[in-house]
Amino acid sequence: MEKFTTLTTTAIPLPIENIDTDQIIPARFLKATDKKGFGDNVFRDWRYDAEGNLNEEFPLNAPQYATAQILVAGDNFGCGSSREHAAWAIAGYGLKVVISSFFADIFKGNALNNGLLPIQVTPDFLNQLLTCVQENPKTKITVDLENQIVEYIGIYNEQIQKGKESFDIDPYKKVCLINGYDDIDFLVSKKETIEAFEKERMVF
Amino acid sequence: MGKTLFDKVWDAHVVDTIPNGPQILYIDKHLIHEVTSPQAFNELEARGIPIARPDQIVATADHNTPTVNQHLPVQDPLSRNQLEQLTKNCEKHGITLYGLGHQYNGIVHVMAPELGITQPGMTMVCGDSHTSTHGAFGSIAFGIGTSQVAQVFASQSLLLKKPKSLRVTVNGTLRPGVLPKDVILYIISQIGTNAGTGYFCEYAGNVFQDMSMEGRMTVCNMSIEMGARGGMIAPDQTTFDYIEGKKFAPQGDAFAKAVSYWKTLPTDTDATFDKEYHFDAADIAPMLTYGTNPGMGIKINEHIPETGDMTFEKALEYMNFKGGSQLLDTTINYVFIGSCTNSRIEDFRVAASYVKGKQKAPNVNAWLVPGSQQVVKQLEEEGLVEVFENAGFTLREPGCSACLAMNDDKIPSGEYCVSTSNRNFEGRQGQGSRTILASPLVAAATAIEGKIVDITKTILA
Numbered sequence: 001m002e003k004f005t006t007l008t009t010t011a012i013p014l015p016i017e018n019i020d021t022d023q024i025i026p027a028r029f030l031k032a033t034d035k036k037g038f039g040d041n042v043f044r045d046w047r048y049d050a051e052g053n054l055n056e057e058f059p060l061n062a063p064q065y066a067t068a069q070i071l072v073a074g075d076n077f078g079c080g081s082s083r084e085h086a087a088w089a090i091a092g093y094g095l096k097v098v099i100s101s102f103f104a105d106i107f108k109g110n111a112l113n114n115g116l117l118p119i120q121v122t123p124d125f126l127n128q129l130l131t132c133v134q135e136n137p138k139t140k141i142t143v144d145l146e147n148q149i150v151e152y153i154g155i156y157n158e159q160i161q162k163g164k165e166s167f168d169i170d171p172y173k174k175v176c177l178i179n180g181y182d183d184i185d186f187l188v189s190k191k192e193t194i195e196a197f198e199k200e201r202m203v204f
Numbered sequence: 205m206g207k208t209l210f211d212k213v214w215d216a217h218v219v220d221t222i223p224n225g226p227q228i229l230y231i232d233k234h235l236i237h238e239v240t241s242p243q244a245f246n247e248l249e250a251r252g253i254p255i256a257r258p259d260q261i262v263a264t265a266d267h268n269t270p271t272v273n274q275h276l277p278v279q280d281p282l283s284r285n286q287l288e289q290l291t292k293n294c295e296k297h298g299i300t301l302y303g304l305g306h307q308y309n310g311i312v313h314v315m316a317p318e319l320g321i322t323q324p325g326m327t328m329v330c331g332d333s334h335t336s337t338h339g340a341f342g343s344i345a346f347g348i349g350t351s352q353v354a355q356v357f358a359s360q361s362l363l364l365k366k367p368k369s370l371r372v373t374v375n376g377t378l379r380p381g382v383l384p385k386d387v388i389l390y391i392i393s394q395i396g397t398n399a400g401t402g403y404f405c406e407y408a409g410n411v412f413q414d415m416s417m418e419g420r421m422t423v424c425n426m427s428i429e430m431g432a433r434g435g436m437i438a439p440d441q442t443t444f445d446y447i448e449g450k451k452f453a454p455q456g457d458a459f460a461k462a463v464s465y466w467k468t469l470p471t472d473t474d475a476t477f478d479k480e481y482h483f484d485a486a487d488i489a490p491m492l493t494y495g496t497n498p499g500m501g502i503k504i505n506e507h508i509p510e511t512g513d514m515t516f517e518k519a520l521e522y523m524n525f526k527g528g529s530q531l532l533d534t535t536i537n538y539v540f541i542g543s544c545t546n547s548r549i550e551d552f553r554v555a556a557s558y559v560k561g562k563q564k565a566p567n568v569n570a571w572l573v574p575g576s577q578q579v580v581k582q583l584e585e586e587g588l589v590e591v592f593e594n595a596g597f598t599l600r601e602p603g604c605s606a607c608l609a610m611n612d613d614k615i616p617s618g619e620y621c622v623s624t625s626n627r628n629f630e631g632r633q634g635q636g637s638r639t640i641l642a643s644p645l646v647a648a649a650t651a652i653e654g655k656i657v658d659i660t661k662t663i664l665a
């Protein structure tokens with residue numbers, strides 16, 4: 001897994017609540033047996049209509065957001081199916097962070113296991129950030145994982161708009177992200193403890 | 205202080221606790237299927253790690269399988285490849301696979317309980333969010349991502365933080381025509397789709413105590429739709445009777461011993477929960493969803509609310525419904541009775557009870573997809589295949605089918621489908637499809653009438 005420490009970049013606004021993993025990657029794209037190529041189909045049915053025409057109004061298709069590495073989305077992001085393909089699709093598209101006021105459990109875990117950082121912020125912060133990013137796509141966002149801080153700065157209405165908030169992350173997961181470790185390495189290193197537990201446990 | 209059912213099962217599976225970090229939770233049973241496992245097998249292979257406990261893994265093919273002509277080679281090359289990979293991986297690692305056409309094949313959450321694989325007090329996982337279904341037996345069962353599938357392959361364990369506890373209690377008497385599906389759709393419509401996030405839910409009260417195992421599975425199945433990783437119901441005599449004699453259930457003395465342990469599992473009277481909800485069974489009616497998440501539900505004769513927020517309006521626009529209107533009399537051309545929520549024998553019995561002696565409306569395409577080969581067998585034995593065929597329906601072969609529309613069973617763009625599945629997300633049943641979630645009884649009535657009818661007025665009056 002890739003290491004994550006700090007990131008400064010622009011963001012794509014997606015002010016929709018309850019974005020489920022079926023929208024992030026529709027089921028018909030889950031037939032692959034490797035992790036490649038999902039980025040091409042991220043938000044497929046919002047980016048293209050049924051005839052395959054590009055929906056130019058959709059933020060992911062807007063040229064002003066083309067180089068952004070952060071997605072800022074509405075409440076309860078990633079609900080629904082457990083498909084990790086959703087995290088692969090977002091990461092595969094080139095995004096490194098998703099900011100929302102709430103994440104569904106399984107998506108959050110899947111994202112962390114793929115070096116994609118889900119940052120939960122307060123609803124107020126989210127609203128201000130979304131407005132700033134929509135008003136000025138050049139708004140810069142900085143994520144500092146070590147200090148658990150997310151901040152943004154942008155100009156609109158001829159004024160400097162900025163905000164800063166600290167965020168929570170499981171301390172174990174933070175260490176994993178900063179060092180690029182994953183749970184498999186850790187669990188395999190605990191093999192003996194697990195085997196000892198197996199001998200003791202009750203089975204019928 | 206007393207312990208909850210969840211505490212008892214969880215605590216019995218904690219291998220180790222990392223200071224300031226997660227716990228290592230031991231997993232008793234790992235269910236796998238073709239869609240979320242191949243990348244996990246590849247991951248282990250790439251790292252040269254063996255599968256720790258192949259004998260604790262059971263595989264089935266369900267998500268990406270055709271529901272017609274299963275005896276022929278699968279047409280779609282990508283689907284065929286995915287199924288072949290599963291077969292190869294299982295053979296290579298000595299994992300039991302109930303593949304396409306096998307007498308035990310079926311949707312993972314239908315076949316495992318039927319075979320007695322699911323038992324109280326167990327920890328169970330599967331790369332599928334509706335693994336919560338198995339909690340109906342008093343097991344801790346939850347869906348995991350593919351990285352976690354690889355973790356369980358490698359260690360038969362997972363790194364997890366213990367979730368908070370939530371209890372939903374429903375007491376009283378359900379009204380006629382109100383099925384377990386309506387109970388859970390009602391609960392989600394009341395508390396919302398993220399009320400359970402971060403929690404494990406226990407369902408308590410006489411309504412769940414009086415439910416069959418099939419009904420309890422329907423309820424626990426949809427726990428994830430309110431955000432909870434899983435739902436549980438205390439094991440009782442109904443549970444034990446269901447398990448007894450099943451293929452992989454403990455037999456003889458071992459069964460008696462197991463039952464005496466299972467009886468210790470229910471939540472202690474002095475245990476407390478982090479969050480509680482109480483509902484009165486009399487308030488529940490047959491339910492329908494009108495939007496694009498399972499929390500957007502109303503009673504069958506209610507009006508769609510008018511709120512005006514952007515996400516809500518976007519959902520109504522997608523569904524082509526208006527705030528303030530009713531769903532009654534909406535013409536419906538597609539009906540789907542299937543999925544791990546409602547494709548068990550009891551669901552088809554209740555549908556057949558309505559359908560018997562009637563004819564399907566000519567405008568309706570009805571797909572009846574049993575959850576497993578064993579359900580198919582029961583349908584044949586009970587003469588229900590005939591009931592459906594006489595009414596103009598055809599039964600398909602088992603699989604997930606139009607629940608997620610990965611195979612050819614897709615609802616055309618713009619069409620409504622009254623569906624017994626669990627998700628009404630945009631495009632879930634095919635690009636542009638519009639899903640209305642309902643019970644098997646409401647779905648059967650819709651198929652007969654060709655439109656949504658108030659079953660409380662017709663059959664139940």
Ligand code: SF4
Binds near residue numbers: 266334543544604625
């Ligand atoms: S029937 Fe639907 S919800 Fe159930 S396992 Fe299959 S795809 Fe998932």
